[in-house]
Amino acid sequence: MTAQLSHLDMLEAEAIHIFREAAAQFRRPVLMYSIGKDSTVLLHLARKAFWPQKPPFPLLHIDTTWKFRDMIAFRDKTVREFKLDLIVHTNEDGLKRGVNPYDYTPSVYTDVMKTQPLKQALDKYGFDAAFGGARRDEESSRAKERVFSFRSPGHRWDPRRQRPEMWNLLNGRLGPGETVRVFPLSNWTERDVWRYILREKLDVVPLYFAAQRPTIVRNGQLLVVDDDRLPLQPGEVPQMKSVRFRTLGCWPLTAAVLSTADDIESVVEETLGARTSERQGRLIDHDQAGAMERKKQEGYF
Amino acid sequence: MTAVTAIRREDLAPAFNQELNGILHLLTCGSVDDGKSTLIGRLLWDASDLYDDQRETIRRSSNAATGGAHPDFSLLLDGLVAEREQGITIDIAWRYFDTATRRFVVIDSPGHEQYTRNMASGASHADVAIMLVDARSGIKRQTRRHAAILDIVGVKRVILAVNKMDLVDWSQENFRQIEADFRELTLRFGFREAIAIPVSAVGGDNVAHKSDHMPWYTGPHLLDYLERIPARDTAARGPFRFPVQTVLRDGADFRGLAGTVASGCITVGDRITDAISGQSAHVLRIATMDRDLEIAKQGQSVALQLDMDIDVARGAVISDADNLPTVTSRFEGRIVWLWETPFDPNSGYFLRTSTDLAPISSIAIKSLLNLETLAAQPSEKCSVNDIAIASITLGRPVAIDPFASNQPTGIFLIIDALTGASVAGGVITEATTGKTDDASAFRLTRELLERGLCRDLGNGEDDRREFQRRANETALLLHAAGIPVKIEI
Numbered sequence: 001m002t003a004q005l006s007h008l009d010m011l012e013a014e015a016i017h018i019f020r021e022a023a024a025q026f027r028r029p030v031l032m033y034s035i036g037k038d039s040t041v042l043l044h045l046a047r048k049a050f051w052p053q054k055p056p057f058p059l060l061h062i063d064t065t066w067k068f069r070d071m072i073a074f075r076d077k078t079v080r081e082f083k084l085d086l087i088v089h090t091n092e093d094g095l096k097r098g099v100n101p102y103d104y105t106p107s108v109y110t111d112v113m114k115t116q117p118l119k120q121a122l123d124k125y126g127f128d129a130a131f132g133g134a135r136r137d138e139e140s141s142r143a144k145e146r147v148f149s150f151r152s153p154g155h156r157w158d159p160r161r162q163r164p165e166m167w168n169l170l171n172g173r174l175g176p177g178e179t180v181r182v183f184p185l186s187n188w189t190e191r192d193v194w195r196y197i198l199r200e201k202l203d204v205v206p207l208y209f210a211a212q213r214p215t216i217v218r219n220g221q222l223l224v225v226d227d228d229r230l231p232l233q234p235g236e237v238p239q240m241k242s243v244r245f246r247t248l249g250c251w252p253l254t255a256a257v258l259s260t261a262d263d264i265e266s267v268v269e270e271t272l273g274a275r276t277s278e279r280q281g282r283l284i285d286h287d288q289a290g291a292m293e294r295k296k297q298e299g300y301f
Numbered sequence: 302m303t304a305v306t307a308i309r310r311e312d313l314a315p316a317f318n319q320e321l322n323g324i325l326h327l328l329t330c331g332s333v334d335d336g337k338s339t340l341i342g343r344l345l346w347d348a349s350d351l352y353d354d355q356r357e358t359i360r361r362s363s364n365a366a367t368g369g370a371h372p373d374f375s376l377l378l379d380g381l382v383a384e385r386e387q388g389i390t391i392d393i394a395w396r397y398f399d400t401a402t403r404r405f406v407v408i409d410s411p412g413h414e415q416y417t418r419n420m421a422s423g424a425s426h427a428d429v430a431i432m433l434v435d436a437r438s439g440i441k442r443q444t445r446r447h448a449a450i451l452d453i454v455g456v457k458r459v460i461l462a463v464n465k466m467d468l469v470d471w472s473q474e475n476f477r478q479i480e481a482d483f484r485e486l487t488l489r490f491g492f493r494e495a496i497a498i499p500v501s502a503v504g505g506d507n508v509a510h511k512s513d514h515m516p517w518y519t520g521p522h523l524l525d526y527l528e529r530i531p532a533r534d535t536a537a538r539g540p541f542r543f544p545v546q547t548v549l550r551d552g553a554d555f556r557g558l559a560g561t562v563a564s565g566c567i568t569v570g571d572r573i574t575d576a577i578s579g580q581s582a583h584v585l586r587i588a589t590m591d592r593d594l595e596i597a598k599q600g601q602s603v604a605l606q607l608d609m610d611i612d613v614a615r616g617a618v619i620s621d622a623d624n625l626p627t628v629t630s631r632f633e634g635r636i637v638w639l640w641e642t643p644f645d646p647n648s649g650y651f652l653r654t655s656t657d658l659a660p661i662s663s664i665a666i667k668s669l670l671n672l673e674t675l676a677a678q679p680s681e682k683c684s685v686n687d688i689a690i691a692s693i694t695l696g697r698p699v700a701i702d703p704f705a706s707n708q709p710t711g712i713f714l715i716i717d718a719l720t721g722a723s724v725a726g727g728v729i730t731e732a733t734t735g736k737t738d739d740a741s742a743f744r745l746t747r748e749l750l751e752r753g754l755c756r757d758l759g760n761g762e763d764d765r766r767e768f769q770r771r772a773n774e775t776a777l778l779l780h781a782a783g784i785p786v787k788i789e790i
């Protein structure tokens with residue numbers, strides 16, 4: 001009855017193994033939950049890893065206050081459905097200073113509203129390990145990332161001092177002041193994530209499905225206007241278009257694509273046939289060459 | 302530019318809901334400039350479903366080495382900013398691509414001597430390795446070193462890609478000589494398969510298409526060979542081994558030993574033994590969140606429920622009752638020193654096996670392996686990039702197998718107790734059985750610990766884990782003070 005394991009079966013088993021290793025080796029882990037498709041898969045695997053128990057760690061959501069409303073609704077529904085513990089953290093100081101995604105450059109905004117609060121929250125609750133959904137195939141600076149990725153005090157990532165990882169042995173012993181990011185989806189590709197969502201019939205944020213939404217075009221990118229906080233420039237009149245998202249983030253920074261794929265099968269089919277890589281839709285990455293690597297060194301991931 | 306056209310996506314992309322037939326981990330190694338990046342870039346270009354923006358970037362590029370006649374395929378593998386600037390690859394990088402039926406994971410590792418450790422760690426993940434040589438220079442000392450590293454970490458299949466055949470006028474004679482040297486070299490190792498393929502990475506000759514330039518070569522082209530290799534062994538090979546990661550509970554009814562089947566397979570009703578405690582039971586249930594399984598095999602992550610509540614926790618190796626691993630506190634191994642700080646007999650170290658962590662009471666380096674001559678040179682020292690033969694004594698017994706008979710339970714890491722760094726990776730060459738009593742060792746017993754240090758701990762799962770942790774740390778402190786320790790708890 002048991003044919004050879006498919007590549008998804010192998011990836012699933014590996015991720016479960018990583019979750020269990022981390023939970024056993026670290027004192028106080030947390031799952032960085034960003035509501036998108038990768039987090040959805042991550043959470044599902046965490047539930048499998050510890051079933052019939054609940055995952056033995058809370059979820060942490062860094063809320064920039066600029067997430068799509070549908071994302072927040074989905075987050076709260078998920079937490080209720082699986083009876084999870086959720087910690088929401090916002091950089092109140094940044095909020096007070098009025099740091100927003102349109103008056104500030106993406107790198108400043110990301111630093112103040114994402115990187116800083118992530119560090120604040122990890123320090124505040126004393127988490128020594130944080131699960132994230134990053135994949136090695138996302139970007140070239142991540143192609144060298146470890147499964148257990150150690151951060152020196154101050155959450156900095158030093159690509160030159162990474163611990164070698166051999167076979168499937170995971171060493172979670174922390175040095176003084178170190179914390180770790182754990183990436184159970186390291187070996188997944190974007191396509192695997194979608195294939196898995198389809199196979200496991202996972203619920204995802206409706207923004208991944210095409211619908212008529214109010215859009216504007218700015219800097220050649222299609223933006224969906226989620227509320228009235230973004231000042232429109234002269235000539236920008238929201239137009240209803242059938243669009244969906246390939247990745248989700250802060251709405252003024254996340255480009256939509258024209259699409260009519262309105263159910264999971266058609267979205268997956270469209271994504272797997274996609275002709276451009278997903279990060280084209282994430283504006284912060286176009287900032288500078290090597291931007292991602294720099295952000296990592298600063299502790300963004 | 303004929304070489305870069307004629308790609309039909311439909312042939313390359315797997316159907317959207319199709320699951321691929323396993324995963325093949327492919328290591329690439331060679332000296333700088335042999336054409337490794339170009340070769341892998343070319344493979345991606347010809348055989349996988351790249352995105353349009355990636356294709357466009359490559360199409361716009363041009364390769365100076367060929368007078369701009371070809372795009373620069375090596376750009377597909379660009380790495381960290383620091384490395385791009387230096388023009389070298391220092392760390393291993395992971396790439397993923399799918400052909401129509403299979404997932405390939407390309408593990409790109411640096412070839413330089415000072416990066417032996419990177420190569421060893423990269424190779425430990427590989428099912429097959431491509432060793433690259435330049436057709437003009439053939440096998441080098443370095444090639445021999447690479448083969449030795451591959452053999453040590455257990456890679457069973459190697460491909461010698463003889464690259465830049467265009468620069469030797471596609472000479473058969475030239476290739477046959479290199480092939481013969483390669484055969485002689487590989488005979489000294491334990492490879493299951495070794496094959497040499499003449500290629501030209503820039504032109505794509507024998508990469509994903511048969512070359513028109515070398516009609517004399519009748520063997521498979523690179524991709525052809527790769528696609529025919531059976532993917533990572535999921536056939537149930539070896540004896541059943543199940544290192545326990547954690548124990549999962551659900552009220553009073555369910556106590557599941559959670560872990561991944563490291564080798565072999567297990568069926569409901571099988572009799573198992575916890576090797577260290579010697580307790581046995583039968584498997585009542587193989588549970589997952591989706592459904593109960595009748596059988597679980599190598600690579601599957603499950604929770605085992607037993608018919609009797611035997612007292613096992615993380616670190617135990619649940620095994621086939623009729624084929625047990627060795628339980629010992631002393632063994633010999635080959636280690637690759639991975640860390641900048643050299644081995645120091647007075648430092649505290651831990652041994653990590655799959656899920657167990659035991660304090661090391663002594664490491665005796667016996668010799669260093671000369672990777673070029675393969676001779677062992679007596680030495681007591683060991684530093685970064687060295688491959689050493691060492692005899693290791695632990696503060697308490699662990700369950701292990703010799704690497705040659707069962708890889709998944711024959712591997713280990715040595716961890717620096719202070720910094721937590723993984724200072725060495727190793728394979729067990731000989732698991733010493735029988736009592737290895739060091740009469741002079743201090744016996745760190747349960748009673749001693751309960752008296753004070755662990756007075757606050759009860760009998761729950763967490764408390765017992767904490768007890769173990771404190772015992773480990775105490776042993777290390779005593780060791781650091783020069784006192785040999787034996788943990789008896």
Ligand SMILES: Nc1nc2c(ncn2[C@@H]2O[C@H](COP(=O)(O)OP(=O)(O)O)[C@@H](O)[C@H]2O)c(=O)[nH]1
Pocket residue numbers: 331332333334335336337338339340364366367375464465466467468500501502503504
């Ligand atoms: N003529 C020729 N040049 C090649 C071939 N493969 C690679 N090269 C060139 O050799 C140089 C080194 O290649 P690269 O892929 O960067 O080597 P790496 O350092 O091993 O990754 C580059 O200038 C390549 O264009 C080949 O098959 N024929």
